[in-house]
Amino acid sequence: MKIAVCVKHVPDATVHKRIDPTTKRLDRSGESALNPTDLNAVEEALRVKEAQGGEVVLVSLGPAKAADSLRKALAMGADRAVLVSDEGAAGSDLLGTSRVLAAVLEREAADLVLFGQASSDGDGAVLWAAVADRLRQPVISQVAALTFEGDEVHGKRQTEHGYDTISVPLPGVVAVSDAINEPRYPSLKGIMSAKTKPQETLSLAEIGLAPEAAGDASARTTVLDLGPPPSRGDQIKIEDDGTAAQKIVDLILEKRLL
Amino acid sequence: MKALVFLEHHEGQLEKGGLGVLSKAASLGDAAGVVLGPGAAELAARAGAYGAPKAYACDDEALAAALPQPRVDALEALVEMTRADAVLFAASVLASDVAAGLAARLEAGLNWDLTDFELRGDELVGKRQALGDTVLVDVGWTGSPRLGLVRAGAFDPVESGGSAEVEAFESPFSGFSSLSALIGQSVEATSGPSIEDADIIVAGGRGLGSPEAFSLLEELAAALGGAVAATRAVVDAGWYPYSTQVGQTGKTVSPKLYIACGISGAIQHKVGMQGAGTIIAINKDPNAPIFDFCDVGVVGDLHQIVPKLTELVRAARS
Numbered sequence: 287m288k289i290a291v292c293v294k295h296v297p298d299a300t301v302h303k304r305i306d307p308t309t310k311r312l313d314r315s316g317e318s319a320l321n322p323t324d325l326n327a328v329e330e331a332l333r334v335k336e337a338q339g340g341e342v343v344l345v346s347l348g349p350a351k352a353a354d355s356l357r358k359a360l361a362m363g364a365d366r367a368v369l370v371s372d373e374g375a376a377g378s379d380l381l382g383t384s385r386v387l388a389a390v391l392e393r394e395a396a397d398l399v400l401f402g403q404a405s406s407d408g409d410g411a412v413l414w415a416a417v418a419d420r421l422r423q424p425v426i427s428q429v430a431a432l433t434f435e436g437d438e439v440h441g442k443r444q445t446e447h448g449y450d451t452i453s454v455p456l457p458g459v460v461a462v463s464d465a466i467n468e469p470r471y472p473s474l475k476g477i478m479s480a481k482t483k484p485q486e487t488l489s490l491a492e493i494g495l496a497p498e499a500a501g502d503a504s505a506r507t508t509v510l511d512l513g514p515p516p517s518r519g520d521q522i523k524i525e526d527d528g529t530a531a532q533k534i535v536d537l538i539l540e541k542r543l544l
Numbered sequence: 545m546k547a548l549v550f551l552e553h554h555e556g557q558l559e560k561g562g563l564g565v566l567s568k569a570a571s572l573g574d575a576a577g578v579v580l581g582p583g584a585a586e587l588a589a590r591a592g593a594y595g596a597p598k599a600y601a602c603d604d605e606a607l608a609a610a611l612p613q614p615r616v617d618a619l620e621a622l623v624e625m626t627r628a629d630a631v632l633f634a635a636s637v638l639a640s641d642v643a644a645g646l647a648a649r650l651e652a653g654l655n656w657d658l659t660d661f662e663l664r665g666d667e668l669v670g671k672r673q674a675l676g677d678t679v680l681v682d683v684g685w686t687g688s689p690r691l692g693l694v695r696a697g698a699f700d701p702v703e704s705g706g707s708a709e710v711e712a713f714e715s716p717f718s719g720f721s722s723l724s725a726l727i728g729q730s731v732e733a734t735s736g737p738s739i740e741d742a743d744i745i746v747a748g749g750r751g752l753g754s755p756e757a758f759s760l761l762e763e764l765a766a767a768l769g770g771a772v773a774a775t776r777a778v779v780d781a782g783w784y785p786y787s788t789q790v791g792q793t794g795k796t797v798s799p800k801l802y803i804a805c806g807i808s809g810a811i812q813h814k815v816g817m818q819g820a821g822t823i824i825a826i827n828k829d830p831n832a833p834i835f836d837f838c839d840v841g842v843v844g845d846l847h848q849i850v851p852k853l854t855e856l857v858r859a860a861r862s
Contacts, residue, residue, distance in 0.1 A: 412693075416647055422720045428793070430780050443637065445610070446636055446793050451727050454723065458723070465777060465780030506651070506654075508686060510682040512680070512682075515679060518839060522841070526845070526848070531855075534849075537824075
């Protein structure tokens with residue numbers, strides 16, 4: 287079983303994220319990390335590999351320093367990583383990003399492509415469906431449990447109405463939810479061996495894409511203007527020193543909410 | 545603007561989300577509803593009551609299960625047939641995958657998480673809160689059609705009466721679109737007071753630490769005369785029933801008081817409860833995103849605070 291896991295390098299959770307007012311793009315200059323819910327996809331891939339054998343390949347589009355995030359997933363146990371890094375890909379929207387990932391995934395010809403639940407910076411939670419359409423493969427998203435039945439996978443997904451179980455023949459694309467597993471921490475041995483695992487960095491040309499296939503030139507969405515969000519009004523902050531409960535009750539009574 | 549609005553349906557009813565988007569789109573210009581699946585024609589006629597003079601229906605059996613890929617095929621065919629220059633969706637698990645698949649198929653721009661949209665001349669402009677709702681972004685499209693996913697609950701349906709003229713259409717289906725199959729469904733039975741009707745909700749997330757800690761919330765809710773709700777993370781972990789889930793894939797609630805205990809405030813949860821009158825958040829992590837959109841933020845240990853709160857509320861009520 288060859289499994290490709292699509293992962294993203296995002297600003298670290300502790301960084302105050304901002305959009306650069308001139309480029310109208312996310313400021314990616316600060317500390318970065320692997321997108322937290324992508325760890326669940328990596329973990330699921332490793333579990334499948336441990337059960338059935340095979341290879342786990344990480345696939346990413348991002349700046350050169352995304353290689354650091356990929357190394358962390360290699361330390362968890364993934365076998366190798368392919369990073370597409372190209373100035374020309376900056377400013378890609380869903381169309382450009384899905385085109386780049388699909389181009390790499392076509393080269394890799396994996397049996398199963400996994401995605402995490404959502405990126406912590408873009409919040410789109412839709413990329414897999416665009417990639418699956420480009421690959422002309424079946425897709426299931428929001429999968430909270432994944433099982434293998436012959437050459438099919440069965441995914442249990444949560445929807446607004448309950449749980450659906452969906453069967454997908456391989457090759458196929460599955461986006462997992464963060465409820466599917468608890469990602470492991472890399473072992474010391476894993477961290478050491480990650481340094482020597484194959485990490486490829488490719489340009490757009492090297493994956494067979496023209497410059498206008500990705501980046502700003504390919505985007506069909508634009509950011510017109512930025513502003514402050516609507517406010518909820520004044521906020522009260524309480525550090526609990528043993529009296530927080532009393533303060534909450536006073537407030538509830540004052541607002542006549544009881 | 546000549547817009548198509550995707551109307552999702554479940555158990556013979558059109559979903560409120562799609563009807564809200566349709567009402568809004570119809571107030572701006574030419575908007576038609578689209579209903580897909582067996583029984584579509586009858587449901588499509590109801591779109592007229594929300595301002596759409598016209599609705600399209602494809603009742604092919606290939607669209608029976610709520611799976612995204614055959615819907616991409618059908619919408620591709622319909623966009624070609626109608627020359628629509630916008631396709632709008634109310635976000636859901638299904639609609640998000642349909643919209644993104646359609647974007648790739650048509651090489652069309654998709655903006656998501658829209659909380660509002662308007663026309664400036666003939667330009668469609670979407671409003672989107674990004675980066676955990678810390679910035680309000682005006683987004684646009686280049687090229688046509690323009691695809692948009694609207695945040696759950698952004699618009700209420702506005703009922704004006706009337707019936708839409710329904711046009712049935714047929715669609716080809718691509719081989720790979722029909723490979724997925726729905727092979728099972730489960731819905732948990734509802735128990736306890738309904739969170740949709742409650743004036744006061746006490747909600748718990750992963751910060752509770754264990755399923756047992758929900759008993760603390762149940763006691764507080766009982767003292768307040770409210771109901772207990774949960775986040776997707778703890779529902780998926782089996783700590784609390786699905787019927788109590790608030791958020792994008794759960795219920796949207798708007799109680800007078802919402803007490804969030806051990807909830808970090810992921811955007812998926814926020815969209816289900818941001819309409820609450822007063823939001824009190826108790827969390828030991830001072831950096832939890834929920835502190836950015838609550839009215840009262842308490843940094844502390846809920847296991848200490850909640851039992852005390854229950855006692856004090858009981859005392860205040862007696």
